[in-house]
Amino acid sequence: MNGPHDLGGQMGFGPVSPEKGEPYFHAEWEKRALGITLSCGAFGAWTIDESRHARESIPPADYLAASYYEIWIRGVEMLLERHGFATREELLSGHKLRDGAAPKRVLRAEMVPAVLAKGGPCDRPVETAPLFVVGERVKTKNFNPATHTRLPRYARAKQGVVEAVQGSFVFPDDNAHGKGENPQWLYTVVFDGAEVWGEGADPSLTVSIDAWESYLEPL
Amino acid sequence: MHDHDHDEHRHDHDNHYSDMQARVKGLETLLTEKGLIDPAAIDAIVETYEKKVGPRNGARVVAKAWNDPEFEAWLKRDATAAIASLGYIGRQGEHMRAVFNTTDTHNLIVCTLCSCYPWSVLGLPPVWYKAPAYRSRAVIDPRSVLAEFGLVLPEEKKIRVWDSTAELRYLVIPERPEGTAGMNEAALADLVSRDAMIGTAVAGSPEALS
Numbered sequence: 001m002n003g004p005h006d007l008g009g010q011m012g013f014g015p016v017s018p019e020k021g022e023p024y025f026h027a028e029w030e031k032r033a034l035g036i037t038l039s040c041g042a043f044g045a046w047t048i049d050e051s052r053h054a055r056e057s058i059p060p061a062d063y064l065a066a067s068y069y070e071i072w073i074r075g076v077e078m079l080l081e082r083h084g085f086a087t088r089e090e091l092l093s094g095h096k097l098r099d100g101a102a103p104k105r106v107l108r109a110e111m112v113p114a115v116l117a118k119g120g121p122c123d124r125p126v127e128t129a130p131l132f133v134v135g136e137r138v139k140t141k142n143f144n145p146a147t148h149t150r151l152p153r154y155a156r157a158k159q160g161v162v163e164a165v166q167g168s169f170v171f172p173d174d175n176a177h178g179k180g181e182n183p184q185w186l187y188t189v190v191f192d193g194a195e196v197w198g199e200g201a202d203p204s205l206t207v208s209i210d211a212w213e214s215y216l217e218p219l
Numbered sequence: 220m221h222d223h224d225h226d227e228h229r230h231d232h233d234n235h236y237s238d239m240q241a242r243v244k245g246l247e248t249l250l251t252e253k254g255l256i257d258p259a260a261i262d263a264i265v266e267t268y269e270k271k272v273g274p275r276n277g278a279r280v281v282a283k284a285w286n287d288p289e290f291e292a293w294l295k296r297d298a299t300a301a302i303a304s305l306g307y308i309g310r311q312g313e314h315m316r317a318v319f320n321t322t323d324t325h326n327l328i329v330c331t332l333c334s335c336y337p338w339s340v341l342g343l344p345p346v347w348y349k350a351p352a353y354r355s356r357a358v359i360d361p362r363s364v365l366a367e368f369g370l371v372l373p374e375e376k377k378i379r380v381w382d383s384t385a386e387l388r389y390l391v392i393p394e395r396p397e398g399t400a401g402m403n404e405a406a407l408a409d410l411v412s413r414d415a416m417i418g419t420a421v422a423g424s425p426e427a428l429s
Binding site (some may be wrong): 011196 | 239243246247248249250252259260261263265268309312314316339352354355359376378380384
């Protein structure tokens with residue numbers, strides 16, 4: 001979706017301003033937000049792709065005004081409601097009002113080290129051979145789905161070169177919407193700055209994305 | 220009752236801080252009452268990322284790459300395995316790629332679509348990495364972004380920006396500073412800042428450290 005998250009090349013946000021001391025957390029609630037989000041992710045009820053899509057679905061004015069952990073909290077609330085773990089009334093009241101869906105697992109403290117160490121690998125075997133080879137010129141597709149995609153707007157309908165075949169990975173555009181993992185080959189595709197940004201682009205710039213096979217067409 | 224707005228509802232950004240405090244407290248209470256979360260697990264997660272996993276992991280990877288050509292070659296060939304051999308594994312480090320700065324090319328990492336970042340080697344990302352200014356500008360105007368970090372590259376230096384659009388997580392291996400021959404890995408690691416591994420800095424010089 002062409003949501004507020006797709007920021008590459010947008011203007012007007014001002015300079016990058018690193019904070020003094022760069023604390024990991026700025027308030028106690030940010031710590032809890034991180035832990036709640038990871039704990040709820042451990043239910044196994046939704047994928048990382050669905051959770052990214054939930055965050056992208058926050059209305060643009062709110063997304064851009066929110067701190068990052070606020071975005072996470074809004075996203076996780078959306079998912080808890082969608083998957084039947086909590087009702088809107090419960091989210092509003094902050095208390096249990098009825099039973100809801102039961103998760104596959106509840107993350108207990110003693111499970112945390114193993115779960116964090118395992119992570120969530122997304123590589124999956126595919127039966128087909130890669131369609132593109134290293135060094136091949138390709139063009140990214142032009143599409144504007146209302147659903148989740150990981151092809152940023154700035155990199156659509158652009159010519160680039162396949163720099164690496166990175167293996168085969170879960171396809172987020174399907175996986176975010178419960179349509180299965182449907183793994184595809186993933187390629188690192190590099191573009192000249194001028195191809196992406198046109199006149200006035202920094203001549204020393206190249207930009208790469210990691211693109212699933214169905215984002216690409218041969219030239 | 221705290222302000223709770225779903226997608227289509229009202230938004231109150233005044234009193235933002237206490238609003239979020241109440242909202243998150245309410246959420247934690249609700250989920251605990253429903254038996255869906257263990258507050259002690261949240262403590263354990265926070266402790267992991269406050270105390271155990273951070274950019275010193277990545278700095279050790281870089282120092283070893285500088286001092287051990289076999290490890291460097293392994294890192295180029297299979298960064299996930301090479302980094303795992305030092306014990307750095309797990310969430311947001313499942314699929315690692317190391318990109319090497321050279322005399323010709325400077326690498327810079329961004330995630331324009333969210334905030335993908337190699338947690339297993341760098342820990343949690345700083346706020347600026349997740350914020351719109353960096354995410355929007357790193358891909359179109361990296362030279363100015365770097366200048367804001369105090370890094371002015373020579374004009375002839377090429378800049379390669381890696382947008383982390385998939386599940387690959389990138390670690391920049393900065394160039395080894397001059398005057399570091401014979402230094403051991405622990406001393407070398409002290410020259411490697413987190414920003415140098417994102418690409419918004421270069422490695423420090425031994426003189427600057429002393």
